[in-house]
Amino acid sequence: MISSSNFHLGGHTDFSLFNIFSFIVFLVILIIYQNSTVCAQKVSARVSYEPEDPGTITLGKPLQKWEQAPTGLQGSFGSINQRYLRNQVPDVDRTNIWSGVAWRGERINAQIVLWSATGVRNVNVEVLPLKNQTGDIINSSNIHPRFVRYVIADNGQQKCGPISPDSPKKLIPDILDKAEKLDLAEYSVRPIWVIIDVPNDAKPGTYKGKLFVTAGGLKTLQFEMNLEILNRTLPEPSNWSFHLDLWQNPYAVARYHRIRPWSEEHWLLLKSLLRMLADAGQKCITTSIVYKPWAGQTYDHFESMIKWIRKKNGEWQFDYEIFDKWVAFCESCGIKKQINCYSMVAWSNSFRYFDEATGDYKYVIAEPGTDNYEKHWRQFLKDFSKHLEDKGWLEKTTVAMDERPLKAMQNVIDFVKKTAPGLKVTLAGNYHSEIKYDIHDLCVFIQTPVKPELIKERVDRSLPTTFYVCCGPEWPNIFTYSPPAESTWQGWYAAAQGYSGFLRWAYNSWVEDPLQDTRFVSWPAGDCFLVYPGARSSIRFERLREGIQDYEKIQILKHYFTESNKKDKLDKLNTMLDKFVYDPNDQKSHENAVREGKKLLLELSL
Numbered sequence: 001m002i003s004s005s006n007f008h009l010g011g012h013t014d015f016s017l018f019n020i021f022s023f024i025v026f027l028v029i030l031i032i033y034q035n036s037t038v039c040a041q042k043v044s045a046r047v048s049y050e051p052e053d054p055g056t057i058t059l060g061k062p063l064q065k066w067e068q069a070p071t072g073l074q075g076s077f078g079s080i081n082q083r084y085l086r087n088q089v090p091d092v093d094r095t096n097i098w099s100g101v102a103w104r105g106e107r108i109n110a111q112i113v114l115w116s117a118t119g120v121r122n123v124n125v126e127v128l129p130l131k132n133q134t135g136d137i138i139n140s141s142n143i144h145p146r147f148v149r150y151v152i153a154d155n156g157q158q159k160c161g162p163i164s165p166d167s168p169k170k171l172i173p174d175i176l177d178k179a180e181k182l183d184l185a186e187y188s189v190r191p192i193w194v195i196i197d198v199p200n201d202a203k204p205g206t207y208k209g210k211l212f213v214t215a216g217g218l219k220t221l222q223f224e225m226n227l228e229i230l231n232r233t234l235p236e237p238s239n240w241s242f243h244l245d246l247w248q249n250p251y252a253v254a255r256y257h258r259i260r261p262w263s264e265e266h267w268l269l270l271k272s273l274l275r276m277l278a279d280a281g282q283k284c285i286t287t288s289i290v291y292k293p294w295a296g297q298t299y300d301h302f303e304s305m306i307k308w309i310r311k312k313n314g315e316w317q318f319d320y321e322i323f324d325k326w327v328a329f330c331e332s333c334g335i336k337k338q339i340n341c342y343s344m345v346a347w348s349n350s351f352r353y354f355d356e357a358t359g360d361y362k363y364v365i366a367e368p369g370t371d372n373y374e375k376h377w378r379q380f381l382k383d384f385s386k387h388l389e390d391k392g393w394l395e396k397t398t399v400a401m402d403e404r405p406l407k408a409m410q411n412v413i414d415f416v417k418k419t420a421p422g423l424k425v426t427l428a429g430n431y432h433s434e435i436k437y438d439i440h441d442l443c444v445f446i447q448t449p450v451k452p453e454l455i456k457e458r459v460d461r462s463l464p465t466t467f468y469v470c471c472g473p474e475w476p477n478i479f480t481y482s483p484p485a486e487s488t489w490q491g492w493y494a495a496a497q498g499y500s501g502f503l504r505w506a507y508n509s510w511v512e513d514p515l516q517d518t519r520f521v522s523w524p525a526g527d528c529f530l531v532y533p534g535a536r537s538s539i540r541f542e543r544l545r546e547g548i549q550d551y552e553k554i555q556i557l558k559h560y561f562t563e564s565n566k567k568d569k570l571d572k573l574n575t576m577l578d579k580f581v582y583d584p585n586d587q588k589s590h591e592n593a594v595r596e597g598k599k600l601l602l603e604l605s606l
Contacts, residue, residue, distance in 0.1 A: 049516075051517065053086055053087050053150075054168075063187070065088075066117045067117065069089055070117070071117060072116065072219075073123070073184070073221060074114065074116060075113065075114045075221045075223070076090070076093075076096065077110065077113075078092050078112065078113040078191065080110065080484060080543070081484055081485045081595070082111075083483075084173060084191050085189065086171055086188050087187060087188065090115055090189060096221070096223045098225050099226040100228070101228045101229075101230065101602055102230070103229075103233060104198055104229060104232065104234065105198060105236070106549055107195060107197050107542075107546070107549065108195075108227070109196075109542055109543070110193075110196070111194065112191065112223060113189060113191045114192065116184050116185075116187075117187060118186055119187075119188070120218060121215065121216040122181045122183065122215055123147075123184050123213065123215040124180065124181045124214050124215065125145040125192060125211065126211070126214070127140045127143045127194075127210075128209050128210045128212075130143070130225065130227055131207060131208060132207045133205070133206075136207070138196070138198065138227070142199065143194065144195040146176035146177055146192065146537070147177045147179055147182050147190060147191075148177070148190070149173070149174070149175035149176075149515070150173050151171070151515065151516065152169050153481045154524060155167070157474075158525065159474065160472055160523065160524075161522060162522055163519060163520070169519070170481070175532050175536050175538060176536055176538055176542070177536055178534070192213070195542065196227065198229060200233060204231040207228075208224070209224075210224055210225070211223040211224075232553075234553070234556075235552070237280060237281040237334075242281050242491070242548045243500040243501030244281045244284075244502060244548060245282070245284040245340070245466065245501065246277060246282060247504070247505050247509075248277070248507050249507070252300040252529075253270055255299075256300075256510055256533050257269055267329065271329075273531065274333035276537065277333075277507060278333050280544070280548060282335050283335070283337040283501070284338045284339070284340050285330040285338065285339045286342070287305050287323060289306050289341045290308075290342070290343065290344075290346055290352070291303060293343040295347040298509040299509065299511050299512055300510070305323040305326055306319065306322070306384075307319035307321075308354065310354070310355050311356050312356045316379050318380060318384065318387075327391075338441065339398070340398050340426050341399050342400050343401050344399050350363050350365050351364045351376060368412045368415070369411035373415075377415070381416065381419045381423070382419065382420060388423075398425055398426040399412070399424075401425075401428075402505070403428065403429045404429060406434065409427060409429075409432070410435060413439075425441075426439065426441040427443070428443040428444075428505075429444070430448055431450045431454070436458065437461070437463070441463070441464040441466075442465050442466075443466040444466075444468070445470075446468065446473065446582050447473055447582070452498050455497060459500055466501045467494065467499050467502060468502065468505070470504070471524055471527050474587075475590070476490070476582075478490070478504065480526030480540070484540070485590055486591075487543035487544040487546075488546050489593065490547050491546075491547025492580045492593070492597055495551045495554045495577060496577040501551075504530070506527065506530070507529065507530055507531065508529050508530070508531055509529055510528065510529050510532075510533065511529075514532055526540065550598065557601075557605070558570065558573065561573070561604075576600050579597075
């Protein structure tokens with residue numbers, strides 16, 4: 001009995017250990033099997049916040065290319081000049097090595113493109129610091145990988161005017177998202193935009209680093225980055241000479257996020273948007289001093305930041321509380337040079353005020369040059385000028401108008417001169433020789449260019465002179481579907497023509513749901529905004545910023561070549577700039593022009 005019992009006990013123990021060992025081996029085999037087969041599993045779930053593709057794959061060559069693609073996660077560095085569509089296998093020469101050259105203080109861009117025929121889950125990006133041979137480091141906090149999200153746009157043929165609900169549409173990559181992880185559905189592409197901010201005090205030399213992409217247990221994709229930093233330095237964006245004027249719309253932020261205008265939550269959301277704008281070198285604060293200065297042309301119209309009150313005794317009172325808070329807040333975010341007040345020439349010639357006697361809003365209809373107009377504006381201008389002087393803002397404030405007739409402008413200019421001579425005037429519209437020196441800040445439409453000698457006359461007088469694009473021209477422009485290089489081209493064109501900078505009428509006048517659909521009633525997709533809710537940048541905005549940096553480099557090198565009598569290099573640069581002209585019939589040369597310009601700029605920077 002004892003021996004039998006001992007045998008039973010011993011036999012039971014040996015069997016249990018064997019089972020445990022077998023179970024562990026089984027788990028290991030199972031894990032290996034799952035990892036080896038996960039790439040063959042279909043991941044069909046779309047990213048929940050992205051729209052479906054109007055051109056979803058069904059049959060034909062696109063699907064055949066996907067079926068021929070390797071399973072699992074694929075990736076390569078791509079071109080920042082290319083928009084990689086979500087449903088097409090990327091046409092790239094596969095490489096995991098990227099090399100770039102930058103000045104100190106410069107932001108440089110790269111793009112990785114991922115794709116999968118089978119889909120993968122939990123795609124994640126990790127970056128390591130960039131290091132040189134002597135141990136100097138560019139911290140990983142200076143390297144910002146952003147998943148590129150897709151939005152609906154029109155097909156690139158939309159012009160100024162109403163959009164038909166049946167007009168063709170397509171899915172375009174544009175949003176630079178801050179998400180840490182994303183799923184990649186089957187038969188789909190996901191670009192990663194990589195932003196590197198080179199510190200102003202970085203030591204010149206070649207820095208090397210790595211970027212890793214992981215996903216759902218699959219083999220990690222490894223990418224190498226090599227960045228050469230030159231012994232040249234860009235100033236801080238606040239000191240850039242480029243006169244950037246992108247109009248801000250704080251009312252769109254409140255509506256989209258469903259919060260009360262000017263609440264604590266509103267200011268918090270505005271801060272990140274405005275700091276991103278200031279970091280691109282923005283110079284102008286957009287203020288609305290009347291109700292609907294543009295007659296409500298955007299999804300979110302502009303309220304008046306100044307409350308006009310007609311008291312019961314017939315006297316006027318002006319409440320500047322919101323105006324003051326907005327201007328001071330923009331300044332605290334780094335936008336400080338100029339305050340533009342829209343508009344003394346409203347598109348409707350209609351001006352709203354609050355009538356204390358009736359407790360309701362009323363309107364004055366008045367055209368510039370009439371007695372009624374001057375009667376309505378005279379007391380305000382005097383009171384406003386005094387208020388601005390008390391705040392220390394008078395010298396940098398302009399009354400601003402856009403696309404107004406010459407006669408209306410002349411009437412307003414004469415009236416402002418005699419009523420509030422300390423105020424300056426800003427105009428975005430056509431060039432008029434009759435008032436060329438009466439306008440402090442003049443911006444002309446690219447399709448009605450001004451002769452370089454006339455631009456130089458104004459710039460030599462320290463009068464900001466810029467150009468703009470809006471719903472036209474079709475190209476070069478900064479629509480959602482525009483080739484990315486066209487955004488950068490704007491800075492080169494400004495430098496070539498001698499302009500002080502660039503204006504665009506909408507930084508963030510969002511449509512109803514910009515994270516889904518960038519089209520609007522009357523304008524091409526993306527015309528109303530360059531950035532997205534949540535302070536998300538875009539491919540368009542980053543490439544525009546890149547062109548502004550190039551403008552700054554050009555000015556610095558021009559000055560250096562002139563001072564050091566390096567005429568041959570100055571001539572080379574000017575010859576290149578001569579290629580940047582606006583041609584309404586030229587649809588395709590902008591990318592090549594930018595590429596060649598950047599190549600020469602690098603050569604001249606060495």
